[in-house]
Amino acid sequence: MMKSILAVAGPRWRKDLAEASPFIRFCEPEDAVLTLAQEPAPWNLVILDREECGLWFEALLELTVNDTVGRTPALVLDDHPAPASVARFSGESGPLALKNACHRTIIAGRGRTADPGLIPPAEIAQGRISNRYQPIMRINDGHITGAEVLARVLAADGRAAGPEALLNAMHDPQSALSLTRMVMERAVSDHRLGHLGGMQLMFGFNLPLDVLLHPSLIRVVEEIRLAAELEPSSISFELTESQPVEDISRVRTTVTILREAGYRLALDDITPATRNLAALIDLPVRAAKLDRSVVCDAAGSAEIRRFIRIVANSLDREGKALIAEGIEDDATLRLMSELGVTYAQGFLVARPLPAAALRPWRQNWSGIAPTGIARIGVKPALHPVTDIRTALSGVR
Numbered sequence: 001m002m003k004s005i006l007a008v009a010g011p012r013w014r015k016d017l018a019e020a021s022p023f024i025r026f027c028e029p030e031d032a033v034l035t036l037a038q039e040p041a042p043w044n045l046v047i048l049d050r051e052e053c054g055l056w057f058e059a060l061l062e063l064t065v066n067d068t069v070g071r072t073p074a075l076v077l078d079d080h081p082a083p084a085s086v087a088r089f090s091g092e093s094g095p096l097a098l099k100n101a102c103h104r105t106i107i108a109g110r111g112r113t114a115d116p117g118l119i120p121p122a123e124i125a126q127g128r129i130s131n132r133y134q135p136i137m138r139i140n141d142g143h144i145t146g147a148e149v150l151a152r153v154l155a156a157d158g159r160a161a162g163p164e165a166l167l168n169a170m171h172d173p174q175s176a177l178s179l180t181r182m183v184m185e186r187a188v189s190d191h192r193l194g195h196l197g198g199m200q201l202m203f204g205f206n207l208p209l210d211v212l213l214h215p216s217l218i219r220v221v222e223e224i225r226l227a228a229e230l231e232p233s234s235i236s237f238e239l240t241e242s243q244p245v246e247d248i249s250r251v252r253t254t255v256t257i258l259r260e261a262g263y264r265l266a267l268d269d270i271t272p273a274t275r276n277l278a279a280l281i282d283l284p285v286r287a288a289k290l291d292r293s294v295v296c297d298a299a300g301s302a303e304i305r306r307f308i309r310i311v312a313n314s315l316d317r318e319g320k321a322l323i324a325e326g327i328e329d330d331a332t333l334r335l336m337s338e339l340g341v342t343y344a345q346g347f348l349v350a351r352p353l354p355a356a357a358l359r360p361w362r363q364n365w366s367g368i369a370p371t372g373i374a375r376i377g378v379k380p381a382l383h384p385v386t387d388i389r390t391a392l393s394g395v396r
Contacts, residue, residue: 005045005102008032008060010052013077017047019095020102029056033357034364036063036072037350043072045106050078055356062130062354075105129153129186132352133196133203135362136323136345139337144365146202146236148325148345150352151183176211181220188228190355199362202264204236212239212254213247221263232262238289240268241275248279259284266323270294272307281314288315290341292326298335305339312340 005024007017017024024047027035033056036046046064050057064074075087087105089098133147151166166179184205190196196203211217225232237258255265266287267280271294274280281288288311298304312322324336327346336344353361 004043005047006032006035006043007047007049008053008056009047009049009077013049013098016095016098020099029053029060030360032056033059033063033360036060037353037357037361045102046072046074047102048074048076050076059354059356063357073105075101129182130354131183131186131190132354133358134345134352135350135358135365136204136343137349139333139342139344142366144201144349144362145343146204147353147358148204148238149183149187149206151179151186173210173214176208177214177217177220180205180207180211181224184221184224188224188230191228191230193355195355195359199359201362202234202236204238204264204266206268207237207239209239209241209251212237213250217254218257218261221258222261233264236264236266236286238266238268239280239285241280248276248283251280252283255283255285270311272304281311285320287321287323287343289323289325289345295324295326295332295336295346298339299332305335308336308339308341312342316340 005021007013007024007026008029009017009026014026017026029052032046036043046060048057048060048064053060061074064072073087075089077089087101089101130152132150132152134150135144136146136148137143138145153166166183187196187203187205221235225235239255258265264287265283265285266289267283267285268289269291270277270280270288271291290308290311294304294308298308308322315322321342322340323343323345324332324341325345327333327336327344327348329348332346333344333348350361350365
């Protein structure tokens, strides 16, 4: 039996679709974008009438079959060629024919999974970059302040690779710089198409620390920014330690240059095992981001909660923010708020969105939906720590 079908369809198709299944929910294109942005899992199938979707068609495809996070089968209703990964129904409409087409698409979709490691690193640089933008929320008032840019790659044959595979392909500074350029240029393209401008958001790009030391980095970044006529304050670099960095003084020099040029910087994926954590926190960055594993383990580990409190306290004393990623439920969000975390990122707020979906999602974000987020948060009292190096020495 078919259940949980979302359909964007015009009058030509609605009667037959309604007869084909009693489990179809019809909605307008923009509402479908917002629904899929927040809750991809319940839908067994998404039906898209290309004519009815209009300008939202590409965004809806990106949120369904072209997604590496929450892939959902899609059936396109029109007489035009569809992408190879998309099922198409273009024959004479009729309830039975539509019902059979829906069944076939759902069954075929069960065999399609998004494998982050599907594309070998050597092929990634030859693929087509497509960015996702995952919103970041300030916990005390529910305000959306930025979005992390999560790149994905589509190979020529339709295979998909997510952000983790892209980071794994950054195996040396030169290849990492090339891929960083590709991701930034894709974001600039999205901006020129009108998807990202005028929202006063800061966009964060992942940047391995060894790439930070590449002699051409600042030149490349400035070339891209100036060509797009963007303010440096709208760009943040989230520094990841994909390769151990021993010379913190060199990192500090480059971070300082970028900071003085107006760019924002943050430490990414910090854990109790992060090397030189105290020295990294002391860099002139605006924020640090807890690794997803730390956030997920916090509820069951007093040691992890103590680590979060220590880091939150140290950052707060320096006027810096602490971001938690991977937040998927209210309980985790409340715990992070109690521990001193100031910003949240995760599926509870929104999944990673295609560029075309970010603006309508932001315009409809209330700061309360879906689960009372805005009620969280008076800033907690933080425990005083005189020396973060001393405090962290007891955390393993």
